[in-house]
Amino acid sequence: MKHHQILIIGGGNAGLSVAAKLLRKRPKLDIGIIEPSEKHYYQPAWTLVGGGTFDVNATVRKEGDFIPKGATWIKDAAETFEPEQNKVTCKSGAVYTYDYMVVAPGIQLDWGKIKGLKETLGKNGVTSNYTFQTAPYTWECIKNTKSGNAIFTAPNTPIKCGGAPQKIMFLAGDYFLKHGLLGKVNVHFYSGGSRIFGVEKYENALKKVYDRYQITPHFFHNLVEVDGPNKKAYFEDKEGTRHEVEFAMMHVTPPQSAPDFIKKSPLAIPDNPFGWVDVDKFTLQHNRYPNVFSLGDVASTPNAKTGAAVRKQAPVLVENLLHVMDGGSLTDKYNGYGSCPLVTGYGKLILAEFDYDNKPMETFPFNQAKERWSMWMLKKYVLPWMYWNKILKGTA
Secondary structure, three states, X not given: OEEEEEEEEOOOHHHHHHHHHHHHHXXXXXXXXXXXOOEEEOHHHHHHHHOOOOOHHHHEEEHHHHOOOOEEEEOOOEEEEEHHHOEEEEOOOOEEEEEEEEEOOOOEEOHHHOEOHHHHOOEOOEEOOOOOOOHHHHHXXXXXXXXXXXXXXXXXXXXXXOOHHHXXXXXXXXXXXXXXXXXXXXXXXXXXXXXXXXXXXXXXXXXXXXXHOOOEEEOOOEXXXXXXXXXXXXXXXXXXXXXXXXXXXXXXXXXXXXXXXXXXXXXXXXXXXXXXXXXXXXXXXXXXXXXXXXXXXXXXXXXXXXXXXXHHHHHHHHXXXXXXXXXXXXXXXOOOOEEEEEEEEOOEEEEXXXXXXXXXXXXXXXXXXXXXXXXXXXXXXXXXXXXXXXXXXXXX
Protein backbone atom coordinates (compact mmCIF):
# COMPACT_ATOMS: atom_id res chain seq x y z
CA MET A 1 0.00 0.00 0.00
CA LYS A 2 1.49 3.34 -1.06
CA HIS A 3 0.56 6.72 0.41
CA HIS A 4 0.49 10.18 -1.20
CA GLN A 5 -0.30 13.49 0.43
CA ILE A 6 -2.48 14.36 -2.59
CA LEU A 7 -3.79 11.72 -4.98
CA ILE A 8 -5.10 12.93 -8.35
CA ILE A 9 -7.36 10.64 -10.38
CA GLY A 10 -6.88 11.38 -14.09
CA GLY A 11 -4.04 12.88 -16.11
CA GLY A 12 -6.09 14.90 -18.58
CA ASN A 13 -6.40 18.67 -18.77
CA ALA A 14 -7.95 18.98 -15.28
CA GLY A 15 -5.66 16.59 -13.41
CA LEU A 16 -2.41 17.85 -14.93
CA SER A 17 -3.18 21.55 -14.62
CA VAL A 18 -4.16 21.13 -10.94
CA ALA A 19 -0.99 19.12 -10.22
CA ALA A 20 1.18 21.71 -11.98
CA LYS A 21 -0.47 24.64 -10.16
CA LEU A 22 -0.13 22.91 -6.76
CA LEU A 23 3.57 22.20 -7.32
CA ARG A 24 4.22 25.75 -8.50
CA LYS A 25 2.83 27.03 -5.21
CA ARG A 26 4.36 24.31 -3.02
CA PRO A 27 7.14 22.32 -4.72
CA LYS A 28 7.54 19.94 -1.76
CA LEU A 29 3.99 18.51 -1.99
CA ASP A 30 3.85 14.73 -2.45
CA ILE A 31 1.45 14.24 -5.40
CA GLY A 32 0.52 10.99 -7.16
CA ILE A 33 -1.37 11.02 -10.49
CA ILE A 34 -3.25 7.87 -11.48
CA GLU A 35 -3.54 7.79 -15.29
CA PRO A 36 -3.35 4.66 -17.48
CA SER A 37 -2.96 6.32 -20.89
CA GLU A 38 0.45 6.80 -22.54
CA LYS A 39 -1.04 9.40 -24.89
CA HIS A 40 -2.50 12.84 -24.28
CA TYR A 41 -4.92 14.38 -26.78
CA TYR A 42 -5.86 17.97 -27.55
CA GLN A 43 -9.49 17.19 -28.29
CA PRO A 44 -10.82 20.69 -29.15
CA ALA A 45 -8.97 20.53 -32.49
CA TRP A 46 -10.85 17.41 -33.59
CA THR A 47 -13.65 19.62 -34.97
CA LEU A 48 -11.06 21.19 -37.30
CA VAL A 49 -9.66 17.73 -38.15
CA GLY A 50 -13.18 16.65 -39.15
CA GLY A 51 -13.45 19.78 -41.28
CA GLY A 52 -10.21 18.95 -43.11
CA THR A 53 -8.30 21.93 -41.77
CA PHE A 54 -6.08 20.47 -39.00
CA ASP A 55 -3.64 17.52 -38.90
CA VAL A 56 -4.90 14.87 -36.47
CA ASN A 57 -1.31 13.87 -35.61
CA ALA A 58 -0.73 17.37 -34.21
CA THR A 59 -3.41 16.65 -31.57
CA VAL A 60 -1.54 13.85 -29.76
CA ARG A 61 1.58 13.89 -27.57
CA LYS A 62 3.18 11.66 -24.93
CA GLU A 63 1.47 11.81 -21.54
CA GLY A 64 4.84 11.45 -19.81
CA ASP A 65 6.05 14.77 -21.25
CA PHE A 66 3.36 16.64 -19.30
CA ILE A 67 3.52 14.99 -15.87
CA PRO A 68 4.80 17.91 -13.76
CA LYS A 69 8.29 17.58 -12.24
CA GLY A 70 7.92 16.42 -8.66
CA ALA A 71 4.70 14.45 -9.22
CA THR A 72 4.62 10.63 -9.35
CA TRP A 73 2.91 9.10 -12.40
CA ILE A 74 1.02 5.94 -11.43
CA LYS A 75 0.42 4.17 -14.78
CA ASP A 76 -2.72 2.35 -13.69
CA ALA A 77 -6.49 2.82 -13.73
CA ALA A 78 -8.47 3.62 -10.60
CA GLU A 79 -11.19 1.05 -10.01
CA THR A 80 -12.77 1.36 -6.54
CA PHE A 81 -12.92 4.07 -3.88
CA GLU A 82 -13.25 3.83 -0.10
CA PRO A 83 -13.36 7.50 0.86
CA GLU A 84 -14.03 6.73 4.56
CA GLN A 85 -10.64 4.97 4.62
CA ASN A 86 -8.98 7.44 2.18
CA LYS A 87 -8.27 4.48 -0.08
CA VAL A 88 -8.21 3.83 -3.85
CA THR A 89 -7.76 0.40 -5.42
CA CYS A 90 -6.48 0.19 -9.01
CA LYS A 91 -7.09 -2.36 -11.78
CA SER A 92 -3.72 -3.95 -11.07
CA GLY A 93 -4.80 -4.59 -7.47
CA ALA A 94 -2.42 -1.92 -6.12
CA VAL A 95 -3.87 0.13 -3.26
CA TYR A 96 -3.13 3.80 -2.65
CA THR A 97 -4.02 5.92 0.35
CA TYR A 98 -4.13 9.70 0.54
CA ASP A 99 -4.65 12.70 2.82
CA TYR A 100 -6.47 14.60 0.05
CA MET A 101 -7.85 13.51 -3.30
CA VAL A 102 -8.69 15.37 -6.54
CA VAL A 103 -11.03 13.45 -8.85
CA ALA A 104 -10.68 14.39 -12.54
CA PRO A 105 -10.99 11.35 -14.85
CA GLY A 106 -13.11 13.19 -17.44
CA ILE A 107 -16.25 11.91 -19.13
CA GLN A 108 -17.27 8.58 -20.64
CA LEU A 109 -18.56 8.20 -24.21
CA ASP A 110 -21.49 5.76 -24.08
CA TRP A 111 -21.33 4.42 -27.67
CA GLY A 112 -23.09 1.22 -26.62
CA LYS A 113 -26.31 3.05 -25.71
CA ILE A 114 -27.11 3.52 -29.42
CA LYS A 115 -27.98 0.18 -31.04
CA GLY A 116 -25.78 -0.71 -34.01
CA LEU A 117 -23.48 2.32 -33.64
CA LYS A 118 -20.29 0.56 -32.53
CA GLU A 119 -20.46 -1.84 -35.49
CA THR A 120 -20.75 0.91 -38.11
CA LEU A 121 -18.73 3.81 -36.66
CA GLY A 122 -15.95 4.79 -39.05
CA LYS A 123 -17.65 3.28 -42.10
CA ASN A 124 -20.92 3.42 -44.08
CA GLY A 125 -20.81 7.22 -43.84
CA VAL A 126 -21.18 7.11 -40.03
CA THR A 127 -18.55 9.16 -38.21
CA SER A 128 -17.75 11.13 -35.07
CA ASN A 129 -15.24 13.82 -34.11
CA TYR A 130 -15.34 12.46 -30.57
CA THR A 131 -12.49 10.00 -31.23
CA PHE A 132 -8.96 10.43 -32.56
CA GLN A 133 -9.54 7.44 -34.87
CA THR A 134 -12.75 8.65 -36.54
CA ALA A 135 -12.29 12.45 -36.74
CA PRO A 136 -10.33 12.19 -40.05
CA TYR A 137 -13.15 10.01 -41.49
CA THR A 138 -15.57 12.91 -40.92
CA TRP A 139 -13.69 14.88 -43.58
CA GLU A 140 -13.92 11.91 -45.97
CA CYS A 141 -17.68 11.75 -45.40
CA ILE A 142 -18.16 15.49 -46.05
CA LYS A 143 -16.10 15.39 -49.27
CA ASN A 144 -17.88 12.28 -50.55
CA THR A 145 -21.43 13.52 -49.94
CA LYS A 146 -22.93 14.88 -53.16
CA SER A 147 -26.65 14.37 -52.47
CA GLY A 148 -29.09 13.13 -49.82
CA ASN A 149 -29.32 13.84 -46.10
CA ALA A 150 -26.29 14.95 -44.09
CA ILE A 151 -27.37 14.32 -40.50
CA PHE A 152 -25.73 15.70 -37.36
CA THR A 153 -26.88 14.44 -33.96
CA ALA A 154 -26.71 15.60 -30.34
CA PRO A 155 -27.85 13.40 -27.43
CA ASN A 156 -30.17 14.31 -24.54
CA THR A 157 -27.33 14.00 -22.01
CA PRO A 158 -24.73 16.57 -20.98
CA ILE A 159 -21.71 16.34 -23.30
CA LYS A 160 -18.19 17.68 -23.44
CA CYS A 161 -18.15 20.78 -25.60
CA GLY A 162 -21.86 21.40 -26.05
CA GLY A 163 -21.26 23.21 -29.34
CA ALA A 164 -19.28 20.41 -31.02
CA PRO A 165 -22.25 18.67 -32.71
CA GLN A 166 -23.11 21.93 -34.49
CA LYS A 167 -19.60 23.21 -35.24
CA ILE A 168 -18.87 20.32 -37.60
CA MET A 169 -22.33 20.74 -39.12
CA PHE A 170 -21.53 24.39 -39.91
CA LEU A 171 -18.20 23.44 -41.51
CA ALA A 172 -19.99 20.80 -43.61
CA GLY A 173 -22.69 23.35 -44.52
CA ASP A 174 -20.01 25.82 -45.60
CA TYR A 175 -18.32 23.13 -47.71
CA PHE A 176 -21.63 22.19 -49.39
CA LEU A 177 -22.43 25.89 -49.97
CA LYS A 178 -19.03 26.62 -51.54
CA HIS A 179 -19.34 23.58 -53.82
CA GLY A 180 -22.88 24.40 -54.97
CA LEU A 181 -24.30 21.29 -53.29
CA LEU A 182 -26.86 22.83 -50.92
CA GLY A 183 -30.27 21.69 -52.09
CA LYS A 184 -28.87 18.44 -53.40
CA VAL A 185 -27.44 17.80 -49.95
CA ASN A 186 -29.93 18.51 -47.14
CA VAL A 187 -28.41 19.31 -43.76
CA HIS A 188 -30.38 18.20 -40.67
CA PHE A 189 -29.67 18.67 -36.96
CA TYR A 190 -31.32 16.03 -34.77
CA SER A 191 -30.98 16.97 -31.10
CA GLY A 192 -32.25 15.40 -27.90
CA GLY A 193 -32.21 18.94 -26.49
CA SER A 194 -34.74 21.74 -26.72
CA ARG A 195 -32.92 24.57 -28.54
CA ILE A 196 -29.94 25.58 -30.68
CA PHE A 197 -27.94 27.16 -27.83
CA GLY A 198 -28.65 27.95 -24.19
CA VAL A 199 -27.57 31.61 -24.27
CA GLU A 200 -29.99 33.84 -26.15
CA LYS A 201 -27.41 36.32 -27.46
CA TYR A 202 -25.44 33.57 -29.23
CA GLU A 203 -28.52 31.58 -30.19
CA ASN A 204 -29.86 34.55 -32.16
CA ALA A 205 -26.56 34.78 -34.07
CA LEU A 206 -26.59 31.04 -34.78
CA LYS A 207 -30.10 31.18 -36.25
CA LYS A 208 -28.65 33.23 -39.13
CA VAL A 209 -26.01 30.54 -39.65
CA TYR A 210 -28.79 27.94 -39.87
CA ASP A 211 -30.47 30.04 -42.56
CA ARG A 212 -27.24 30.42 -44.52
CA TYR A 213 -26.69 26.66 -44.74
CA GLN A 214 -30.41 25.79 -45.04
CA ILE A 215 -30.20 23.60 -41.93
CA THR A 216 -33.40 21.98 -40.63
CA PRO A 217 -33.40 21.49 -36.82
CA HIS A 218 -35.37 18.70 -35.10
CA PHE A 219 -35.47 19.05 -31.31
CA PHE A 220 -36.40 16.37 -28.73
CA HIS A 221 -35.19 13.75 -31.25
CA ASN A 222 -32.79 11.29 -29.65
CA LEU A 223 -30.74 8.85 -31.75
CA VAL A 224 -31.51 5.29 -30.56
CA GLU A 225 -30.36 3.03 -33.41
CA VAL A 226 -28.18 3.10 -36.53
CA ASP A 227 -28.41 0.69 -39.46
CA GLY A 228 -25.10 1.48 -41.18
CA PRO A 229 -25.26 -0.88 -44.18
CA ASN A 230 -28.75 0.41 -45.12
CA LYS A 231 -27.91 4.00 -44.16
CA LYS A 232 -30.88 4.45 -41.85
CA ALA A 233 -31.02 6.21 -38.50
CA TYR A 234 -33.76 5.82 -35.91
CA PHE A 235 -34.77 8.61 -33.55
CA GLU A 236 -37.23 8.77 -30.67
CA ASP A 237 -39.15 11.96 -29.94
CA LYS A 238 -40.36 13.02 -26.48
CA GLU A 239 -43.61 11.08 -26.93
CA GLY A 240 -41.51 7.96 -27.58
CA THR A 241 -42.54 7.81 -31.25
CA ARG A 242 -39.85 6.30 -33.50
CA HIS A 243 -38.74 8.05 -36.70
CA GLU A 244 -36.73 6.41 -39.50
CA VAL A 245 -34.43 8.75 -41.44
CA GLU A 246 -32.22 7.87 -44.42
CA PHE A 247 -28.78 9.46 -44.60
CA ALA A 248 -25.87 9.87 -46.99
CA MET A 249 -23.58 10.74 -44.06
CA MET A 250 -24.14 11.04 -40.33
CA HIS A 251 -21.99 12.66 -37.65
CA VAL A 252 -22.87 11.19 -34.24
CA THR A 253 -22.28 12.78 -30.85
CA PRO A 254 -22.64 9.88 -28.39
CA PRO A 255 -24.54 10.07 -25.09
CA GLN A 256 -22.12 10.75 -22.22
CA SER A 257 -21.87 10.20 -18.48
CA ALA A 258 -19.32 9.86 -15.67
CA PRO A 259 -16.99 6.86 -16.10
CA ASP A 260 -18.52 3.64 -14.73
CA PHE A 261 -15.94 3.32 -11.93
CA ILE A 262 -17.06 6.75 -10.65
CA LYS A 263 -20.77 6.07 -11.22
CA LYS A 264 -20.76 3.01 -8.98
CA SER A 265 -18.56 4.63 -6.29
CA PRO A 266 -19.58 6.46 -3.08
CA LEU A 267 -18.21 9.67 -4.69
CA ALA A 268 -21.13 9.93 -7.15
CA ILE A 269 -24.37 11.82 -6.49
CA PRO A 270 -26.65 9.19 -4.93
CA ASP A 271 -29.22 7.77 -7.42
CA ASN A 272 -28.07 10.03 -10.25
CA PRO A 273 -28.14 8.19 -13.64
CA PHE A 274 -25.13 10.15 -14.92
CA GLY A 275 -23.00 9.46 -11.84
CA TRP A 276 -21.24 12.84 -11.57
CA VAL A 277 -18.96 13.44 -8.57
CA ASP A 278 -21.05 15.15 -5.86
CA VAL A 279 -19.40 18.56 -5.32
CA ASP A 280 -20.34 22.05 -4.20
CA LYS A 281 -20.68 23.99 -7.47
CA PHE A 282 -18.84 27.04 -6.13
CA THR A 283 -16.04 25.58 -3.95
CA LEU A 284 -15.53 22.26 -5.85
CA GLN A 285 -15.26 20.43 -2.51
CA HIS A 286 -17.10 17.11 -2.19
CA ASN A 287 -20.45 17.49 -0.43
CA ARG A 288 -19.84 14.48 1.86
CA TYR A 289 -16.05 13.97 2.00
CA PRO A 290 -14.30 17.25 2.91
CA ASN A 291 -10.81 16.00 1.89
CA VAL A 292 -12.03 15.21 -1.65
CA PHE A 293 -12.30 17.75 -4.47
CA SER A 294 -13.31 17.37 -8.11
CA LEU A 295 -13.29 19.41 -11.31
CA GLY A 296 -13.65 19.07 -15.05
CA ASP A 297 -16.18 17.02 -16.98
CA VAL A 298 -16.80 14.47 -14.19
CA ALA A 299 -17.85 17.03 -11.57
CA SER A 300 -21.53 17.72 -10.85
CA THR A 301 -21.09 21.46 -11.51
CA PRO A 302 -23.90 22.51 -13.91
CA ASN A 303 -21.61 24.46 -16.28
CA ALA A 304 -20.72 23.78 -19.92
CA LYS A 305 -18.23 20.90 -19.92
CA THR A 306 -15.31 22.60 -21.68
CA GLY A 307 -11.57 23.00 -21.30
CA ALA A 308 -12.19 26.69 -20.70
CA ALA A 309 -14.25 25.76 -17.62
CA VAL A 310 -11.34 23.65 -16.33
CA ARG A 311 -9.02 26.64 -16.72
CA LYS A 312 -11.23 28.69 -14.37
CA GLN A 313 -11.99 25.80 -12.00
CA ALA A 314 -8.36 24.74 -11.45
CA PRO A 315 -7.14 27.88 -9.62
CA VAL A 316 -10.26 27.86 -7.40
CA LEU A 317 -9.75 24.21 -6.48
CA VAL A 318 -6.03 24.70 -5.81
CA GLU A 319 -6.62 27.68 -3.49
CA ASN A 320 -9.43 25.93 -1.62
CA LEU A 321 -7.49 22.67 -1.26
CA LEU A 322 -4.44 24.49 0.13
CA HIS A 323 -6.67 26.43 2.55
CA VAL A 324 -8.22 23.17 3.80
CA MET A 325 -4.76 21.62 4.19
CA ASP A 326 -3.74 24.65 6.27
CA GLY A 327 -6.85 24.34 8.45
CA GLY A 328 -8.52 27.37 6.87
CA SER A 329 -11.84 27.95 5.14
CA LEU A 330 -12.97 27.76 1.51
CA THR A 331 -12.58 31.30 0.24
CA ASP A 332 -12.46 30.89 -3.55
CA LYS A 333 -15.58 30.50 -5.67
CA TYR A 334 -16.10 29.27 -9.24
CA ASN A 335 -18.84 31.22 -11.06
CA GLY A 336 -19.71 28.59 -13.67
CA TYR A 337 -17.67 30.18 -16.48
CA GLY A 338 -17.66 28.14 -19.67
CA SER A 339 -16.58 28.98 -23.18
CA CYS A 340 -17.59 27.56 -26.52
CA PRO A 341 -15.65 28.70 -29.60
CA LEU A 342 -18.46 28.18 -32.11
CA VAL A 343 -16.93 27.54 -35.51
CA THR A 344 -19.59 28.75 -37.97
CA GLY A 345 -17.71 28.14 -41.23
CA TYR A 346 -14.18 28.18 -42.60
CA GLY A 347 -12.46 31.30 -41.21
CA LYS A 348 -15.51 32.21 -39.08
CA LEU A 349 -16.06 31.85 -35.35
CA ILE A 350 -18.40 33.15 -32.63
CA LEU A 351 -16.73 33.04 -29.21
CA ALA A 352 -19.47 32.26 -26.69
CA GLU A 353 -18.51 32.81 -23.04
CA PHE A 354 -21.02 32.62 -20.19
CA ASP A 355 -21.57 31.75 -16.51
CA TYR A 356 -23.88 29.54 -14.42
CA ASP A 357 -26.82 31.84 -15.15
CA ASN A 358 -26.18 31.69 -18.93
CA LYS A 359 -25.19 35.36 -18.85
CA PRO A 360 -22.46 36.33 -21.33
CA MET A 361 -19.02 36.85 -19.70
CA GLU A 362 -16.94 38.09 -22.59
CA THR A 363 -13.16 38.48 -22.66
CA PHE A 364 -12.75 40.86 -25.60
CA PRO A 365 -13.95 44.48 -25.95
CA PHE A 366 -16.20 43.75 -28.95
CA ASN A 367 -19.43 41.91 -29.67
CA GLN A 368 -18.43 38.23 -29.55
CA ALA A 369 -21.75 37.11 -31.04
CA LYS A 370 -20.44 38.36 -34.39
CA GLU A 371 -18.61 35.89 -36.65
CA ARG A 372 -14.93 36.81 -36.81
CA TRP A 373 -11.83 35.62 -38.63
CA SER A 374 -9.65 36.71 -35.67
CA MET A 375 -11.51 34.30 -33.37
CA TRP A 376 -11.01 31.48 -35.92
CA MET A 377 -7.27 32.20 -35.74
CA LEU A 378 -7.50 32.08 -31.95
CA LYS A 379 -9.04 28.59 -32.09
CA LYS A 380 -6.78 27.21 -34.80
CA TYR A 381 -3.41 28.55 -33.64
CA VAL A 382 -3.45 30.35 -30.28
CA LEU A 383 -5.50 27.96 -28.12
CA PRO A 384 -3.61 24.75 -29.09
CA TRP A 385 -0.29 26.51 -28.37
CA MET A 386 -1.62 27.77 -25.03
CA TYR A 387 -2.83 24.29 -24.10
CA TRP A 388 0.48 22.48 -24.60
CA ASN A 389 2.76 25.30 -23.41
CA LYS A 390 0.80 27.08 -20.67
CA ILE A 391 -2.37 25.36 -19.44
CA LEU A 392 -0.91 21.89 -18.80
CA LYS A 393 2.10 23.52 -17.14
CA GLY A 394 -0.12 25.44 -14.72
CA THR A 395 0.84 28.92 -15.94
CA ALA A 396 -2.38 29.93 -17.74
